[in-house]
Amino acid sequence: MNVLTHYETPLLQSPFHARTAAANKMHSWGNWGGYASVLTYEDLAMEHAAIRNTASVYDLCPMVKYRITGPDAAAYLNRLTVRNAAKLSVGSVHYTVWCDDAGKLEDDGTLFRLGAHDYRLCCQERHLPWLLDSAFGFDVAVREETEEVAALSLQGPTSAAALSAAGFDVTALKPFRMADFPFGRGRLMISRTGFTGDLGYELWTTPDLALNLWDHIFAAGELLGIRPIGSDALNLARLETGFVITNYDFTPAQQAVREDRARSPFEMGLDWLIDWDKGQFTGRQALLAEKAKGSKWAFVGVEIDGNISAEGAVLYHDRKTEAGVVTGACWSPTLKKSIALAQVERRFLAKGNLWAEIYALRELHYAKLMQRVRVVDRPFFAPDRRRATPPGRF
Amino acid sequence: MPTRSCDVIVIGAGPNGLAVAIRLAKAGRKVLILERQATERPGFAPGFTAPPLAHLSYNLDPRVEAGMNLSSHGLTWAAPVLDTTAVSSDGHHLRLSGRDLGKVDGPLSPEDRLAWAALSARLTRFASVLRPFRDMPPPRLAKGVGNDLWALAKIGLRARLMGKAEFRELLRMFLTNTYDVLNDELSDPLLKGALAFDATLGTWLGPRSPNSLLPWLDRLSGGGPRLPAGGMGALAASMRNSAMAAGVTIRSGASVGRALIEGGRATGVVLDGGEELRAPLIVSAVSPKSTLLGLVGPQALDTGLVNRIRHQKARGGAAKLHLALSGVPDFRGADLKTRLVLAPSEEHVERAFNPVKYGQVPDTPVMEVLLPSAHEAGHAPAGQHLLTAVVQYAPHNPADRDAARADMLKAALAQLEAHSPGIGGLITHAELLMPYDIETIWGLPGGNWHAGELSIEQMLFLRPLPGLSQYRTPVQGLWLASAGCHPGGGVSGTPGWNAAAAIERAGE
Ligand SMILES: Cc1cc2nc3c(=O)[nH]c(=O)nc-3n(C[C@H](O)[C@H](O)[C@H](O)COP(=O)(O)OP(=O)(O)OC[C@H]3O[C@@H](n4cnc5c(N)ncnc54)[C@H](O)[C@@H]3O)c2cc1C
Numbered sequence: 021m022n023v024l025t026h027y028e029t030p031l032l033q034s035p036f037h038a039r040t041a042a043a044n045k046m047h048s049w050g051n052w053g054g055y056a057s058v059l060t061y062e063d064l065a066m067e068h069a070a071i072r073n074t075a076s077v078y079d080l081c082p083m084v085k086y087r088i089t090g091p092d093a094a095a096y097l098n099r100l101t102v103r104n105a106a107k108l109s110v111g112s113v114h115y116t117v118w119c120d121d122a123g124k125l126e127d128d129g130t131l132f133r134l135g136a137h138d139y140r141l142c143c144q145e146r147h148l149p150w151l152l153d154s155a156f157g158f159d160v161a162v163r164e165e166t167e168e169v170a171a172l173s174l175q176g177p178t179s180a181a182a183l184s185a186a187g188f189d190v191t192a193l194k195p196f197r198m199a200d201f202p203f204g205r206g207r208l209m210i211s212r213t214g215f216t217g218d219l220g221y222e223l224w225t226t227p228d229l230a231l232n233l234w235d236h237i238f239a240a241g242e243l244l245g246i247r248p249i250g251s252d253a254l255n256l257a258r259l260e261t262g263f264v265i266t267n268y269d270f271t272p273a274q275q276a277v278r279e280d281r282a283r284s285p286f287e288m289g290l291d292w293l294i295d296w297d298k299g300q301f302t303g304r305q306a307l308l309a310e311k312a313k314g315s316k317w318a319f320v321g322v323e324i325d326g327n328i329s330a331e332g333a334v335l336y337h338d339r340k341t342e343a344g345v346v347t348g349a350c351w352s353p354t355l356k357k358s359i360a361l362a363q364v365e366r367r368f369l370a371k372g373n374l375w376a377e378i379y380a381l382r383e384l385h386y387a388k389l390m391q392r393v394r395v396v397d398r399p400f401f402a403p404d405r406r407r408a409t410p411p412g413r414f
Numbered sequence: 415m416p417t418r419s420c421d422v423i424v425i426g427a428g429p430n431g432l433a434v435a436i437r438l439a440k441a442g443r444k445v446l447i448l449e450r451q452a453t454e455r456p457g458f459a460p461g462f463t464a465p466p467l468a469h470l471s472y473n474l475d476p477r478v479e480a481g482m483n484l485s486s487h488g489l490t491w492a493a494p495v496l497d498t499t500a501v502s503s504d505g506h507h508l509r510l511s512g513r514d515l516g517k518v519d520g521p522l523s524p525e526d527r528l529a530w531a532a533l534s535a536r537l538t539r540f541a542s543v544l545r546p547f548r549d550m551p552p553p554r555l556a557k558g559v560g561n562d563l564w565a566l567a568k569i570g571l572r573a574r575l576m577g578k579a580e581f582r583e584l585l586r587m588f589l590t591n592t593y594d595v596l597n598d599e600l601s602d603p604l605l606k607g608a609l610a611f612d613a614t615l616g617t618w619l620g621p622r623s624p625n626s627l628l629p630w631l632d633r634l635s636g637g638g639p640r641l642p643a644g645g646m647g648a649l650a651a652s653m654r655n656s657a658m659a660a661g662v663t664i665r666s667g668a669s670v671g672r673a674l675i676e677g678g679r680a681t682g683v684v685l686d687g688g689e690e691l692r693a694p695l696i697v698s699a700v701s702p703k704s705t706l707l708g709l710v711g712p713q714a715l716d717t718g719l720v721n722r723i724r725h726q727k728a729r730g731g732a733a734k735l736h737l738a739l740s741g742v743p744d745f746r747g748a749d750l751k752t753r754l755v756l757a758p759s760e761e762h763v764e765r766a767f768n769p770v771k772y773g774q775v776p777d778t779p780v781m782e783v784l785l786p787s788a789h790e791a792g793h794a795p796a797g798q799h800l801l802t803a804v805v806q807y808a809p810h811n812p813a814d815r816d817a818a819r820a821d822m823l824k825a826a827l828a829q830l831e832a833h834s835p836g837i838g839g840l841i842t843h844a845e846l847l848m849p850y851d852i853e854t855i856w857g858l859p860g861g862n863w864h865a866g867e868l869s870i871e872q873m874l875f876l877r878p879l880p881g882l883s884q885y886r887t888p889v890q891g892l893w894l895a896s897a898g899c900h901p902g903g904g905v906s907g908t909p910g911w912n913a914a915a916a917i918e919r920a921g922e
Contacts, residue, residue, distance in 0.1 A: 099713060121718035153721050157712030302716040304678065305888045 031056040034081035035170040035230035043248045050251060053146070053166075055082035058250040067253035068353050071216050074245025075178045077237065078254055080171035080222060081230075084146055088139045090160035097131065097139060099302060100154050102285060104295040108133045113196045113213050117290050123306030124273035124282035126150065127266045128290070130213060132198065140165070144266040150274065154302065170230035174237065175220030175257070177405055177414035178244035183210065183221060186240035190221060191410040204229050215254060217261025219405045219412075259350050259359060262321050262398030264288060269319070269347040269361055283363070284310055287317035289398075317344075318366045321398035324358040324376050325391040327351055333376040335362055339390055343368035346376065352400065358391075359400050369395065420446040420663070423683055423693040425670045425709070426857075426896065427451075431699030432653040432662075433478050433910030434895040434917075438697075439660040440481075441918060446693070447657070448683065452667035455855070459738035459843030461795035467734060467847075467856055468646045468905045469784050469802045470496070470753065473636025477549065478907035482656040489652040492789045493641040497752040500608035501783075501833050505746035508604055513638040514538040515612075518605070526602045533599045540584050541634035543573045548635065548901040548908055551916055552874040552883045588628055588870070593621040596760055603759035610760035611780050615804065616863030616903065618729040620767030621760050625870040632868070636904065639753055645786050645793060646905060653907070673698075673709045673892060680892035683709075695891055695922055699910060700857050701865035702878040702898040703728055710889060719888065722879045727872060728898075730849030730861030731770055733808035735781070735826055738843035739799040742788070745834045750788035756781045756833050763806075770807040775821040778829055781805040798842075803830075810849035810860045819848050864903035865896050874900060885913040886920065893917055 032055045034040065040058050048059040057079065061067065070076040088097060097105035103116040110133050117128040129143030151162045174182065183190050188201050190210055198211040206229050214220035225233055238246055258265065266272050273282035284307060285291045294307065324330050329351050335344040344364035352359045360376070368374065374393040379386045405412050420443075424435045427449035439445045455464035479489075498515055500508040508520035516534035518527055546569050553561050574581055587595070592613040596606045610621040613630035620626065642649040654664060673696060674682040682692035698705040703723055712720040745754055757763050757780035766776040783803045787793040793800040805826045812818035823846040831838050849861025858865050866878050875883045877900045885893050895913035897903035 095713065100717070121716040150717065154717040156717075156720055156724065157707075300675075300678065300714045300716075302718070305716070308678075 034079050035227035036079045036081065036172070036234055038231060039234045040079050040248065044250075048250065052082040052251065053084060053144075057082050058248070060250040060252045061248050064252050064256075065353065067247065067249040068256045070245060070247045070249060071176050071218060071253060071257045072354055073177060074247070075174060075176040075182045075241050076216075076247060076249040076253070077234075077241075078173040078175070078249050080173050081166075081169070083166070083171070084143050085164065085166045085169050086141045086143075086147070086151060086162060087165045088141060088151075088160055088162050089137055090158070091137055092158040092160045093137045093139055096155060096158040096160045097141075098298055099158070099300060100151070101131065102294040102301055102303070102307075103131075104298045105131060105133075105139065106298070107295075110135060111198050113198065113211055115293070117285055117293055119285065119303030119307070120273045120282075121303060121306060122273065122282070123284045123303035123310055124276075125266075125270055125285060125288060125290070126272050126274050128264065132211065145272055145275075147274075168226065170225050170227045170233070172223045172233065172237065173214055173220065174223060175214045175216040175218055176245075177219055177412070178241070178246070179220050180411035181413065182237065182241035182244045182246055185244070186236055193221075194409045195407055204232050208233065215263055216257040217263070217399050217402060217406055218257070219403075219408075255348070256350050256353065259348050259361065260352050260354050260399070260401040262361065262400055264290075264319070264361065265348070270363070283317060283319075284315060286310055286315040287319060287363070289319040315366060318364050318369050320362055320364055320369065320395045321400055322346075322360050322362055322374070322376075322393045323396050323400075324349070324360055324378075324393050326378075326389065327358055328378050328380045328389060328391075330358060330360045330376045330378050330391070333360070333378045335364060335393060336375045336377060336390075337368040337371060338373045339375045341368070343374060354401050357400075362393075419691070420444040420693050422446070422695045422697060423448060423691060424697045424699055424895070425683065425705075426699035427654065427664055427666070428699055428856075428896070429478075429650070429653060429905045429907045430895050430897060430910030430913075431697075432657050433475075433482070433907030434697050434699060434914045435662045435910075436482050436657045436660050437911060437914035438917065439657070439662045445662045446691070447662060447664045448668040448670055448685070448691070449664060449666045450669035450857070458736050458845040461798070462738050462793075462800060462843070463647070465645065465736055465786075465800065465802050466647045466650060467852065469786070469804070471640045471642060471646065471649060471905055472633060473904045473906040473908070474640075474649070475548075475906045475908040475911055478911050481911070482653060482907075484649070484652045484656060487652040487655040487659065489649055490643045491640055492643040492786075493751065496639045496641050497749070498608065498639070499745075499748045499752040499754050500604045501745050501748050501754050501756050502604050503746075503758065503832050506604075507746070507748050508602075508608070509749070509752065510608065514634065515638065522602055522605060526600050526605060529599045530605060533595075536580075536583070537631060537634055539576065539580075540587060541631045543569065543576070543584065544631055545635040547874065548632075549912070551885065551912055552877065552900045554875055554883070587631065589625060590627050591622055591624055592626045592630060593760055593764065595627055596621070603761075606760040607757035607762055607780070608755040610763040611755050611757040611782065611806070614763060614767070615782065615806070616732055617869065618727070618731045618862065618867050619869060620764045622764050623767075628870050628873070629868050632902065636906065641784075641786070641789060643790060649905065670709060672711065673889070675710065675714045675889055679890040695893070695917070697893045697895050697913065697917070699895045701728070701859050701896050702726070702882065702894050703859040703866060704857055705894060705896075706887070710887070710892070714889065716888065719879070719881070726878055727867040727869070728859035728862045728865070729810045729867060730852060730858065730863065731767070731807035731810065732861070732863055733805045733822055733826075733849065734847040734852065735801075735803040735805050735823075736845040736847075737801040737803075737841050738794065739801055739837070739840040740842050741797070741840050742799055743785075743801065743834045743837045743840055745783075750785045754783040756783060756829055767807045770809045773809045773812045775809060775812070775818050775825060776807060777825055779805045779807065779822070779825050781826065781829065783830070799840075805846075808848050810862075815848065815850055819846055819851075822846060822848060859898075863897075865898035868902040873902070877902070885909075885916040891922070893922075
């Protein structure tokens with residue numbers, strides 16, 4: 021008889037678990053896509069500082085990964101996603117999104133072109149049924165490979181130096197390009213990608229080599245200020261650079277229960293991704309109609325007076341009329357400002373005069389603050405080093 | 415070389431293709447119909463032409479009949495009202511007459527006689543309340559989408575004017591099944607058998623299937639069965655003649671392989687041979703399923719839509735039997751100029767449906783038999799007879815298609831023999847077309863009568879799919895007009911006529 025024990029370990033462990041658990045001094049775990057994922061290893065400020073000043077390592081394994089192969093892979097992805105996957109060159113990566121028939125976002129993700137007929141799609145949510153349904157009529161194979169890949173994100177000014185010290189020369193690697201290296205008995209793929217808006221790389225290998233990779237990178241980065249970071253620090257960094265996260269900044273269409281909750285690429289400021297000339301993609305007709313008619317919502321970066329994080333704040337026009345909601349906010353350690361991402365109804369955006377209603381809990385009493393909100397360009401923080409090739413020697 | 419020779423390309427020269435073509439042509443457009451069939455199918459027996467799929471007219475649209483002026487293009491009726499015989503295997507037949515079949519001759523109890531008269535009148539009344547729905551695009555659920563509120567209000571008012579009790583009864587009938595209604599009201603098995611057969615003819619429903627009464631009401635709203643002089647082939651010919659007289663070009667032997675789509679817009683078609691034909695407006699009068707999945711292709715459509723059309727139900731349960739007979743058959747004295755229904759009881763109809771759910775052939779199928787040659791000469795060589803029958807239920811996708819066809823033929827002939835002893839000895843040739851044969855020859859998906867099942871969840875604004883019910887497709891310039899659209903199948907021309915109206919309204 022089988023012994024049913026799955027309920028004793030409801031969260032999966034990533035291939036790096038032995039190392040992440042040992043480093044997780046605060047025993048601070050969260051659930052990311054069914055995996056035990058570290059929120060803060062030791063100290064949030066130190067971990068954020070590592071992203072912006074030295075090198076940080078983040079366990080990416082829980083990120084959902086799909087492998088799409090076959091002669092129609094490019095055509096399939098062109099129909100699935102809004103961007104032109106055929107134009108993506110082999111060895112390159114691009115950011116993309118995909119929609120349902122109504123042109124509402126289902127997820128965003130990064131698409132890696134590993135070969136002419138071989139792609140990897142990384143995203144936040146699970147989509148296998150939709151991806152398989154979308155494959156009808158295309159000569160492709162689609163499978164989830166989340167558990168077959170071990171991945172780390174190495175981000176920060178000294179990340180390139182750490183890789184050099186580890187024996188991987190990435191000085192010529194441009195943003196959104198990948199390179200392949202022998203590693204142990206297998207291979208290591210390094211892409212110049214990340215979620216921090218800083219100089220950084222993502223390292224991809226197989227689970228059997230995971231612990232070796234961790235040890236190797238940490239040894240190489242020892243004198244370069246390397247440290248593991250949890251999701252809390254990463255969240256600060258992604259807010260500073262203005263990246264969206266599905267289910268934080270918008271509710272994906274396939275999960276939204278309420279009819280008016282789903283958002284389109286126009287409404288999330290992602291319409292720049294759409295290639296209108298490549299032919300059909302799911303949602304195209306609906307998005308063309310929206311383009312002609314105008315969208316209800318906009319997605320913006322804002323600065324807010326004061327130093328209290330505006331997490332979850334309601335935005336008002338003229339302090340009175342509800343105009344939107346903050347989807348992510350923080351006191352930015354880098355900018356020393358209160359910043360936020362927000363969904364705002366377009367009709368109020370033009371008028372300005374926006375305010376955030378912030379409830380600050382002060383010893384069991386809420387202080388209600390009405391703070392002025394200024395719409396600013398995203399990214400809030402964009403250091404030149406993120407793009408410089410060869411990367412600076414920090 | 416691409417040629418641009420017309421304003422509209424219609425795919426398929428079935429009744430709906432012809433109806434949409436003629437209406438657009440009469441509005442001044444140059445219309446080209448492309449039809450896959452080269453000529454008539456080869457005859458199935460020496461001296462016999464191949465009968466078309468349909469053998470009776472159940473619901474020819476009066477708007478189409480008048481609008482195409484079919485009478486001046488050769489349409490006359492061999493039997494403008496066709497009586498029905500519920501054939502008994504002991505010779506105690508029932509003859510049903512009148513457009514609602516409400517009058518019965520034969521051995522029937524006075525109670526049943528009265529009850530059926532009342533029930534048939536009620537069903538006919540309900541059918542006539544629903545009738546106007548057939549002539550309009552399905553109402554839409556969303557607000558401010560241009561529903562014809564006046565027409566809808568009229569239907570509602572008529573329904574309400576029947577009185578509260580009748581209105582309530584109508585709503586109950588929408589949702590109930592044929593078996594229960596028959597057994598609530600009647601007791602004679604033979605009568606119930608014939609009615610259960612009529613109710614489910616052409617559907618993939620048994621009398622006991624939920625909502626099986628609604629398609630019956632729809633059938634009744636078409637009026638009773640009629641037989642054109644020269645058979646249904648002559649009706650089709652009159653439609654073609656009328657279309658050609660209106661300037662429509664019909665090109666047969668032209669099988670459309672795919673639609674040409676450029677920048678999200680349909681700009682023409684490519685024939686199987688590779689020839690390109692262009693027109694600013696393309697109307698597909700072949701089923702929505704084959705149009706979207708075959709001619710347009712998933713690549714040019716949204717995933718959600720492709721999913722829904724893939725899962726649209728299209729199972730055919732009717733087979734078509736053609737027999738060449740060396741002499742006149744005898745159905746124990748039944749009038750051969752009537753429509754002969756072989757369905758001993760409503761239970762038989764249900765039992766004939768059970769096996770097809772599992773891809774199997776029923777032992778005792780039920781059927782509707784017609785002898786066109788009993789009405790007039792021309793269907794068979796002198797002294798011989800043509801028998802055509804719709805036989806239910808046949809599996810649409812059995813494991814072994816040839817074996818299923820052979821079994822089905824055997825079972826059908828055994829039923830015929832039981833009702834017409836000695837008929838087996840008259841048979842010189844037999845042809846049985848299973849649903850999959852019908853799909854191959856005529857392109858009806860699954861061999862389904864309605865080019866997509868007609869059942870409550872695929873009717874009105876759900877037909878062929880939610881979001882597609884207005885004859886328009888998401889591909890600009892491509893419209894749907896086949897029986898797969900509202901209000902469904904039969905040689906009616908109604909979907910085609912409605913589609914033309916929708917195209918005109920849209921100003922396309
Ligand atoms: C067994 C059976 C018996 C029936 N008996 C009757 C009956 O007695 N009375 C009745 O009223 N109805 C009957 N029907 C139903 C009736 O036949 C259909 O509902 C009706 O024919 C639908 O009309 P249509 O114009 O939409 O499609 P169709 O009549 O199917 O016309 C479509 C046409 O398109 C052509 N075509 C298909 N693909 C292509 C292509 N790629 N390129 C070019 N041309 C193409 C086909 O050859 C066909 O001629 C029966 C159906 C079945 C299955």
